[in-house]
Amino acid sequence: IRTGELRRIVSHGLQYFPIFQEYSTKLSHFSTDNGHRHAKQAQAAAQRLGIPQTVIYFAVDYDATDPEVTSTILPYFEAVKQSLGGGYKVGIYASRNICARVVKAGYAVAPFVSDMSTGFSGNLGFPIPDGWVFDQFDEIHGYHGKWDLDRVAFSGRIGAVGSSLLYSSDAADEEDSLDLAGRRIIKNTTNQQHQPHT
16 A cells, blocks of 8 residues: 555445455465464554554465475464464465365454466356355456456455545645544445455
């Protein structure tokens, strides 16, 4: 998140969902020590940016096999759950199998399914996890000639965030501040949902 970006998002009535990712493309990135460290980093960043209590999705951008989920991914998320504070809850962004196993183990409350990773073995032959919240299933290349835009289905179970504790609608584009005094919360009053994708 760049300076002023979150303010522009919420002041224009848009919503966002926080995802934490530091590399996470190799199995070695998912140690217990990193789980504790990542949880603390994610909490500090969310509080610095004024993100209210919500789900933070921790990414597994790696095609972990079922034995690797058992030996490495589950202990990593157990550590994340133990160390994440501030009223934030643990979500997981990963393939279908990884999401399902981490949620079933009780280490995350919300799956964000990376169905766009069609070559991942964790998406092949596995059903979409029960309780899925977001499902990233396609990418639009060159949207309006400027961006690659992901298409994400929304189940309606846990909403995205439409507010910030730092910014008011008439706030100037300024440096992020840790001082929350005197700032009012912007609330998004729209409730747009997509049809579930299965």
